[in-house]
Amino acid sequence: MTSLDSAQGGVFNLKLGTGAWVLIGFALVAVVTALAVQAGALTRGDALYAVLVDPFVQMADMPDLLIQTLWDGFVAGMLYALIALGFVLIFKASGVFNFAQGIMVVFAALTLVGLHEFGFNAWIALALTLGVMFALAVAVERVVLRPLVNQPDIILFMATIGLTYALIGLGEFIFGGSPKVMITEELFLPRGSIDLKVFGGFVSLQKLDIAAAVIAFVMIAVLSAFFQYTRIGRALRAVADSHKAALSVGISLEQIWVIVWFTAGVVALITGIMWGARSDVSFALQIIALKALPVLILGGFTSVPGAIVGGLIIGIGEKVGEFYWGPLLGKGIEAWLAYMIALTFLLFRPQGLFGEKIIERI
């Protein structure tokens, strides 16, 4: 073992140690709080009581709402994971943060609904939309990426900003700014809810949410398998490491890029359908993409499992935080709470949960 290796081992141990200390810290706070409540030092009305005790009392008193919160967080988390996946795929293949992912969601959803309004059957509209997303992928590769091979990543990033505005303009030109209603019924997405009676209350599981979770799960599983176990997946990872090296072993950059952008387009379409069904289909949907940022910070930009676990942690974390601690801070905290959660994790794992640890030997 070299001295460098042992030094890394030391860093690793130290990290584990930090995590353990954090856990011990939480446990200590819990014990001290419990003792303080027992001794009557912490009572209802104290600020500390409101932060440290009351939320847990609420959880115990109304377990149905806790389950509902966790469920809502889970569904949101799966959907965040799906959006994050769109970013991760493109980042892996071209090393670029795709600023246009949000508008791709809008564009895909608008195309679907627009084609349906135009008179196409919902399923034909869906197939045509996939065609449009493929054409978009080819166009992006031809017009944006190919001329920029081997340019610094920041140039590619700027190009995706340009692409965003081009797509906004194109979308507004074709579809106008009016909101549209997502064609959920035509796509046989279920309506209504299943109400489960638990602990004297009820938990309402929306069938649409169940479908969203299942579809997101299947998508993520298929994509992970595709990129993990197929030849194209290996080629993708090679491209991610180095454009030059990949080219030198005969991997077609163009082909990989088209595949990846098309896949991101498919992810965008599914994201658009799911979020469009929960709200409406308008340009405001692009805000949804922002929800993926903390997930990416947390899960790392290059990891598919990171996107999933990160999505779930952010989804559940922000819903639980908003529901139980939000009222103490005037509510509406989930927008920034997601970033706080992500940054807290980064303190202990700077490369993200599943991000690649970059070790540069000097």
Next chain:
Amino acid sequence: MRTPTGWIFGTALAVVLAAGAPPATAEEGIYVPLLTYRTGNFAGSGTPIANGMRDYLEMLNQRDGGIGGVKLIIEECETGYDTKKGVECYESTKGKNPVVHNPYSTGLTLQLIPRASVDKIPLLTMAYGLSAAADGRVFPWTFNPPLTYWDGASVFVRFVAEKEGGVDKLKGKTIGLVHLDAPFGREPIPVMEELAKRYGFNLKLYPVPAQSMQDQASTWLAIRRDRVDWIYNQGWGAMNPTAVKEAVRTNFPIDKLVGVWWAGGDDDARAGGADAKGYRTLSFHGAGTSYPAMQDILKYVYDRNLAVGDRAKVGENLYSRGVYNSALIAEAIRTAQQVTGKKVVTGEDVRRGLESMNISDDRWKEMGFEGFAAPVNISCDDHSGHNRVFIAQWDGSKFVRGSDYIEPMKDLVRPMIESAAKDYAEKNAGWPKRTEACDGRS
């Protein structure tokens, strides 16, 4: 083939011609800029309003040759509901002698209020903006008819009291305010707090950040936890259809969700499908195409292919809101012409016109809007008029009238407005004292 010299000469000529072209001057017409947003995250609400505003003024141009024989020069400037872009629009249009500005955003209104008195261009913030601006003694250049957000909140509480069987029944009830976490959304809070104190109901606030507009799961779960009896929704854009859907999703009784007038878009309710039947919203005008003026819009604007919007959406609730807004603009200009005796009026004249504006039932009828809206009466002191509104209710496919006209609680709101206006003037050092004369009918 043209030579490079030819190109240079041609370009130079074009530049000279463009520079020498006279700007739109007062003699040509009355310049009415419309700050609208057909793009961006709030385009869903902005587009029908923009269409309604534009179409009504265009109809006046086509049918009557403008107002008092003077053509209206209508120019839209796209703000994207972005305050910064809105200020740019304001700056780029103010040199063309606009007679009135419609910011169509509360955030933008707050930026423009101090500029209005300097630039001598009145601001018509129709049922939005700063509630305190209704005090004409402090804000001579800002107008917010037919009522303020504070009036709206008081109407909502009055309506709830009526449904519950009297104001004494409000005690112990829980009323929630779901609002966009922005200046617009926070406007009704002071009045709601005051009313909660007065009638003994619990007020719960549910701010929705713009980033979470489409994801209100936590908000509606909190509403379930707090066992809220009635909800007032001060929402805008994509927040509204999401709120309606979430209410349906969480089994909140949809007829106890009442939106401010800006949460009353047909698209907002339509998103909830058949389940949204019963959703209520405040409104101060009718909808539909049965009014003669609406028929004129179809005849003079749509039949002549001068419209940018969709014919099928003429007469929808937010479209009609835009028409109502432009009807106020037109009436202010007409009144200004009467008060000053001039044909081509300026911003200063239209300010006087607004202060003297009195649209009676008869006048609405003359304008082709019989039964469309309640009379609007503005005075030098009272720039909103605290006019009546009614509740509109979604019947599954369109909004229909769901109550009689309800008076705002002027006795409560007016003193609050006066005190808030005083506060505003004190906090903004050097706020000018009103020097503008009043034309007397106050």
